[in-house]
Amino acid sequence: MTATSIQPIPETMQAVVCHGPENYRLEEVPVPTPGKGEALVRVEAVGICASDLKCYHGAAKFWGDENRPAWAETEVIPGHEFVGEIVQLDEEASRRWGVQVGDRVVSEQIVPCWTCRYCLRGEYWMCAPHEMYGFKRRHPGGMASYMVFPAQALVYKISKDLPPAHAAFTEPLSCALHAVERANIRFEDVVVVAGCGPIGLGMIAGAAEKFPAEVIALDMSDEKLELAKLCGATRTINVAEQDAVAIVKELTDGYGADVYLEGTGHPSAVAQGLNLLRKLGRYVEYSVFGSDVTVDWSIISDDKELDVLGAHLGPHCWPAAIRLLESGKLPMDRICSHQFPLSRFQDGLDMVADGSKSIKVSLIPE
Template sequence: MPYDERIDSLPTKMKAVVAYKPGDYRIEEIPLPEVGDEEVLLKVGGCGICAGDVKGYHGAPSFWGGEGQPAWIQAPFIPGHEFYGQVVALGKGAKEKYGLSLGDWAVSEQIVPCGKCRFCLDGKYWMCEVHNIYGFQGKVADGAYTEYIRLPRTARNHKLPNDFQFRLAPYIEPLGCAIHAVERGDIQFNDVVVIAGLGALGLGMVQAARLKNPKLLIAIDIKENRNKLALEYGADYVFNPKEEDVASKVKTLTNGYGCDVYIQASGHPAGVIQGLQMVRKLGRYVEFSVYNDPTTVDWSIIGDRKELDLRGAHLSPNTYESAIRFIHKGQIKPEKVITHEIPLEEFKKGFEMVEKGEESIKVVLIP
């Protein structure tokens, strides 16, 4: 293998979860990936299970194609994009390019941009037209449900501080996404902000939004344990849409106007309609969710009735440094969000835990 530097004890084989088609994910022994110029090999320390991973496992059309959507996944592939690891090999030029040395701990942003399309050339790398993301495109960007992962030459890698609590590192990726969604909301001091959906992402959004210090911060979820955690993380109010009319509650708190910013992170169609009902005229609606099914809404609310500023939020552009800093300094605390760490071989159990979400929030697979 064309390593420039490597540790002496690298194996030739590694165990990995390999995905062939929806529902057909297997633990296999496969060759260790080769590392080329400006590439890095990490020994994986842990990798979180994302809701998108579970939806991919179940064959969501937005991943595998169907229902008018093109296939995006390239099987067979190794899933997993919320990872961290230790540098065990460096290709020629990688040390200089990334400032990484053997033994360093690092993370890599979930997208591996092509560096050549109009978006990459314009600095909008997170919207890369090719759009390879770790854990969905085999060979090109295999993920981290494995013992070792290759970081391609166009990857965006970040070194972790030596005293970082590494077991918290799988939360860097979802927190980076959460920070981006909060930034898209352009939160001001006098704003009333609502965050709907308190999974790992939503709870990160609550903590990030608290740092913006809005006038009121409201969190919404149907699970009471997550609502309680949101209060601990700085929410002023929490509401359960199964038990109360949350749109009416928010309007009561705002003299009938509605919230200034609504961030949708639940992935449930009802959350979209709920948000359109409770956001004020000329308000800002931020959409950060992956849906299993299309959502139908009355678009006249967006235009004719409220003239809303509708903003999408995708991935975590230029937020990894902030996410690392916030966790490192204790300004954002993922300890209670990372609820379970289980062996890689138990990935199906992990998927079930994430899907049910009863006792778990963020589940991390340990190879």
């Protein structure tokens, strides 16, 4: 049995379609039809992140390595940070996700296969096929008026009281919270977060909720550092004007920070983190880098015996991210700095590429 919305569903919709590197077009395409156990969702907002920009430029150009394959297939609709309203689903989908027509929902960015080694062990965010919305034609993303949540998806309800762009921030916030969990922050820790973009601000907010001794934010923008304070940073350091390593060492009697969370994507932030950590400290890497990073690995081993951890996606953190957004604690009006209609997707991509005029840029389907 299928339930549908009161409003009729159109036959066609607007969507951004990838035709190759730097060749995205707004097109009129058929509204997708959900299959058994799936849901049709009317998209309310979709965020643009660094990986979207990477796909737009093409992996080879982004990395400076022609041997790297493109991340995204052609003819795919991009976008993996989205929120929308369910307009059609069957009883199977309703029971599985605990949702119904009219609910506002988000979905984790990965669509697990649930049959590979990682999925069977509960490590679904490392699913071997690694199908994500907006990168392969199999699962079109949210830069469209409508999209389908497949049966394998992980889906959550979120409050309708949040502005659409704020609700779509669930995805990057969940990623930031996963990095915080990887850091195993303790009450007495001095935590340093490098970068005050969307991920970094989420890391600061998540770290602050762990109540460590200090949460120190690093960035080159005073405006972003002020925003970091509103997210829970106890101290800020402008790395363009101050020596972060020296300041952290002085603050900790020469030992160094306990935890370093890297969220800039700049190679210099890696060496910075290794140098300002104490012996037996914990380094968590989340960023996607645009070039190779070279460091003195002896710092990790012989000098300090550091725990160096990676973080990918936001497993098991979506409910917490939703609660944090719904709590009203975060300055979301300032974090979600710019919204464009879907027809101005190019302006949105260009603004994210510039990096100096925005925090989180979102597209709002008309």
